[in-house]
Amino acid sequence: MSSPLIDARALSRRYGAVLALDRFTVSIAPGITGLVGANGAGKSTFIRILLGLVTPSAGEVSVLGHDVRSARANIRALVGYMPEHDCLPPDMSAAEFTTFMGRLSGLPAHAARERSAEVLRHVGLFEERYRPIGSYSTGMAQRVKLAQALVHDPRVLILDEPTNGLDPAGREEMLALIRRTGREFGISVLLSSHLLGELERICDGIVQMDGGRLVRAESIDELTGETGDLLVDVDGDLARFAAALRTRVHTAADVVVQRHQVQVRPLAGASFDHIADAVRDAAVESDVGLLRMERARARLDDLFRDATDQPSVAS
């Protein structure tokens, strides 16, 4: 087994009477990991501790084996951080700003300029890198924030709500970029988001927090495994097909017509083969083409219905 990316043991942080982290223990594997939890769950506190910006009241935490408290300089070199809120100077160009951030991280001037051009190309801003950031769209500004997090070639990226404020197309682009960044640069990503549909698509694992404690840390495959339900797509009259199927499986399964497909929910003791045969026979009988029949997978939205404070958008 590979060593953990982040290892937190009984991590606590108190703010006066508020226990923001309460003996929070988690081991996060390398890869892309989503951090979820309602407002006040402790996500930002955990992220700030990882960055060395907040000191834990108790407990231990390490990033790639480096103790966060005693190895702050190492942690800064290893970690790139994209904050949620606007933090960009409007009068500087993306090239100037990312070069400046590279210099702050200790890169020599020439290397910082080269690296700035590289990361701006990676995030799709190479052509526009000399324009003032103040003239950028929200999506472009988000990409500058990602570029500055990457400029010093970190091994870990921490992204706080990276798709906040973006329209659906911008969100898609940002998600694709995050995934590509993780894969192409071979770096691990920890990102917080309220949008479970997003996390489901790009993450390898999910860490859920509540009241400063761990609720669960699981891989997406474990979480969204197959359910017993069957999803059937047909080409033709969906209602007629569903009616034909109902008469064939009446005591074995419920047949639910959704927008473009039929979901078949087997009742206790039903045989999957019997239901699959009934689907094929009903398709022939109702003269529709059988396009797809597969086992439904659980969705994060259903599993985490109460985990976030905002409605989740499965786009």
Ligand SMILES: Nc1ncnc2c1ncn2[C@@H]1O[C@H](COP(=O)(O)OP(=O)(O)OP(=O)(O)O)[C@@H](O)[C@H]1O
């Ligand atoms: N600097 C602070 N001073 C006092 N209380 C704080 C401070 N920072 C966080 N808290 C409290 O600690 C708890 C955890 O907050 P935290 O910001 O870590 O949660 P979160 O999961 O990041 O929430 P959000 O999604 O709103 O950012 C909350 O009750 C919050 O009010």
